[in-house]
Amino acid sequence: MxxxxxxxxxxxxxxxxxxxxxxxxxxxxxxxxxxxxxxxxxxxITISEPYQIRETRAAIPIQVITAKELRSLNVLQVSDAVKHLAGVIVKDYGGIGGLKTISLRSLGAEHTVVSYDGVALSDCQTGQIDIGRFSLDNIDRLTVSNGQTDNIFQPARLFASAGQLNIQTLTPSFKKDKSTNAYVSLKSGSWGLINPSLRIEHKSSEKWLYSFNSEWMSADGKYPYTMHYGNNNDSISQEKRKNTKVENLRIESELFGNLSDKEQLRLKAYYFQSSRDLPGATTLYYDYASQHLWDKNVFIQSKYKKELNNRWALQASAKWNWSYQHYLDPDYKGINGKTENTYYQQEYYASTGILFRGWHNTSLSLSTDGSINTLNANLTNFAKPTRYAWLTAFAGKYVTERVTFTASLLATVIEERTQTEDANRKYRKINPDISLSFKVLKEEELRIRMFYKNSFRQPSFNDLYYGEIGNRNLSPEKSAQYNMGVTYSKKINHFVPYLSATIDGYYNKINDKIIATPTKNIFIWSMVNLGKVEIKGVDITTKVVLQPSENIRLNISCNHTYQRALDITNPTNHTYKNQIAYTPRVSGSGQFGIETPLMNLSYSLLWVGKRYTLGQNLPENRLESYQDHSVSLSKETKIANTLASFNLELLNLANKNYEVVKNFPMPGRSLRATIKIVY
Structure with a gap:
């Protein structure tokens, strides 16, 4: 014995x-x-933990929305979902087809990297990613993080931004004796929405899995709204939004190779195209627009990871990306009678990284990335720039049950060449990052966390080379982030299996902010490094799960943000210490869901305080606050080997045409229904 x-x-x-x-x-x-x-x-051996626990144990603020939570949020696209997270600002130019960009803690969309299955998406032309093009049918989870995540084993490019949105797609899983899964769904709703999708998963062997996913979406977007006339809204009329039709097609194919217990390969091919009318601003007593935009995007990316032994791990990724954009304004009153521009972007990207798991709970990583970006356009005397970038990140991490400590250094070297200049443009920068999480009480999951991160973003090609606006001598924007917070999570009893709360105070500062100022007239602008922005704020999140009985479960969550984002560029300017444009002082969201054997019910609320459309915080520049209430009912039923689910959503219950961007009214009350069949 x-x-x-x-x-x-x-x-x-x-x-x-x-x-x-x-x-x-x-x-x-x-x-x-x-x-x-x-x-x-x-x-x-597989180790897993609920994503809620990761949110409270992380040394930096991190928020996760799982696929299950997405189904109860009453959202159609990624851009709709992330609006419900603390500290997130989504600029929405109205309707399904409008441009949507994400900004974390008012640092700007250019400072937020969007990654797709761990590989960063890029747009060297504008520096912003349109997250409105990503639907949720193929999404496993969304993760938003401020600062640098605790994961040090990742590409160097993901160390380079002030914040990150990671879109993680589904990985096939099969029940015993099954080798094929099929998912078919159809969404339909107000304003002519039709959105069918298909997903097929196949297991050819224990090592190789395959998935195919496609969807098509069409909507006319002709929703009614109220037009206001005069500065004092002296009169109103009921109108319908014009030039709002949109059609999108997305196709993805992915190969998963589990080559061994320690070696994995993932290969993805992605295609997206859209044709959308661009609705105009509802101003000057009419709502008219004729502009149209065509987009196409193709990329192929791969990821490879291997555990060399118990100490060392290796990973590599590569990507080829091609995108096309065609803009048409048939009513432009110029010499040609119209404006018609086309842009072509290409990127070649490769990354390698190695991880060493040291002694005494310490690990070290080294990763290096290289990329080549090109931009071409049909504009006269266009510079046709090419950007070469090399990024190297060295990071370390120490973890115990009570302490998580990470630190990193990122070295960036960027060179640019154009066909209109002899000299090359060079950027060189080293950016540090440090974060710490400490468990205060041994028996309680109460933690204090803090981080400092220094980062920069190079000017986009538009900033540098666009027509008479670009400035070849722009310097990169420099940002510094400071954060201190407290997190708590606990399983109280069977009735309250999970409770969590986080509160984070932060201070951000941007120097050499790139701003546009008019010169000769309102059509000729100058891009200069004049801006300085100071951001102070508090993010609060709470989540609670109630289990009154074995078959009934209640999920309740609430997020709130208070933020002062002030222009401190020049004390003599009228905008000095005014809130920067389109940044609310207060914003937040709330969700309530109840799961029963009969059906599931969910309610979501989104609120945003008043904002200003310009840097001068004058009454005439103010956008009023708004609230968006939505409810949904869902039901699942199983017939033989087929699972069918039905979902009915009622959106914007108050029927308010609130504005996220001035003169771009959002849709009022609408209905959306979804049928999904899983075999």
């Missing part, structure tokens, strides 16, 4: 020794000293 106990202790010790280097974030990473002479080989 004594021998058996000794063997058991040795075996358990071997498991702990194997898990500590493999999973540095695990709670097993405690005070056990590694004995390299006693390593037991374990074929496969």
């Amino acid at each position: 004594r021998i058996n106990s000794l063997l058991i202790r040795k075996f358990l010790r071997g498991i702990i020794v194997a898990l500590v280097p493999l999973y540095p974030q695990s709670s097993f990473a405690q005070q056990h000293k590694l004995d390299t002479t006693r390593i037991y080989v374990i074929p496969e």
Whole structure:
């Protein structure tokens, strides 16, 4: 009996020794000293934890929306979902087809990297990613993080931004004795919305999985709204939005290779095209527009990861990206009678990284990325720039049950060449980052966290080369972020299986902010480094799960943001210490969901305080606050081997045509229905 106990202790010790280097974030990473002479080989072990726990244990503010939570949020696109997160500002130019960009804590869309399955998306032309083009049918989870995440084993490009939105798509999973899954869904609703989608997953062997996903969306977008006349809204009329039709097509194909327990390969091909009318501003007593935009985007990306041994891991990724944009304004009163521009972008990108799991719960990583970006256009004397970028990130991490500490240095070298200039433009920068999370009480999940991150963003090609606006001598924008917060999570009892709360105070500052100022007239502008912005704010999140009975579950969450984002460029300017444009002082969201065997009911609320459309905070520049209420009912039923789900959503219950951007009214009350079949 004594021998058996000794063997058991040795075996358990071997498991702990194997898990500590493999999973540095695990709670097993405690005070056990590694004995390299006693390593037991374990074929496969999976460690998982709820995403809510990760949100409170992380050293930086991180918010996760899972696929299950997305179904109860009454949202159609990624841009709709992230509006419900604390500290997030989404600029929405109205309707389904309008441009939508994300900004974290008012740092600007250019300072937010959007990654798709761990590989960054890029737009060297504007520096902004239109997140309105991503639907939710193929999404496993959305993760928004401020600062640098605790994951140090990632491409160097993901170290380069002030914040990150990661879009993680679904990975196929199969029940026993099944090799094929099929998902068919159809959404339909107000304003001519039709949105069918198809997903097929196939397992050809234990090593190789395949998935195919496609969807098409069409909507006329002709929703009614109220037109106001005069500065004092002396009169009104009921109108319908014009020039709002949109059609999108997305096709994705992905190959998953589980080559061994320690070696994985993922290869994705993506195609997207859209044709959309661009609605105009509802101003000057009419709503008329004739502009049209065509977009196409193709990329192929791959990711490879291998555990070389218990200490070392290697990963590599590569991507080719091509995008096309065609803009038409048939009513432009110029010499040609119209404006018709086309833009072509290409990117070649590669990344390699290595991870060393050291002693005493320490790990180190080194990653380096290289990319080539080109832009061409049909504009006269266009510069046709080419940008070469090399990024190298060195990071370290120390983890115990009570402490998480990370630090990194990012070195960036960028060179640009054009066909209209002989000299090359060069940028060189080193940016540090440091973060710490400390568990205050041994028996309670109460933690204090803090981080500092320094980053910069190089000017976009539009900033530098667009027509008479671009300025070849622009310097990069420089940002500094400081954050201190408290997190708490607890399982109270069977009735309250989960409760969490976070509060983070932050201070951000941007120097050399790139701003546009008019020169000769309102059509000729000058891009200069004049701006300085100071941002102070507080983000609060709460989540609670109630389980009154075995078959009934209630999910309640609430987020709130208070923020002062002030222009501190020049004390003599009229905008000095005024709130920057389109940044609300207060914003937030709330969700309530109840799950029962009969059906599920959910309610969501989004509120945004008053904002100003210009830097001068005058009454005539003010946009009023708004609230958006939505409810949904869903039901799942199983017939033989087929699972069918039905979802009915009533959106914007108050029927308010609120404005996110001035003179671009949002749709009022609408209805949306979804049918999904899973085989």
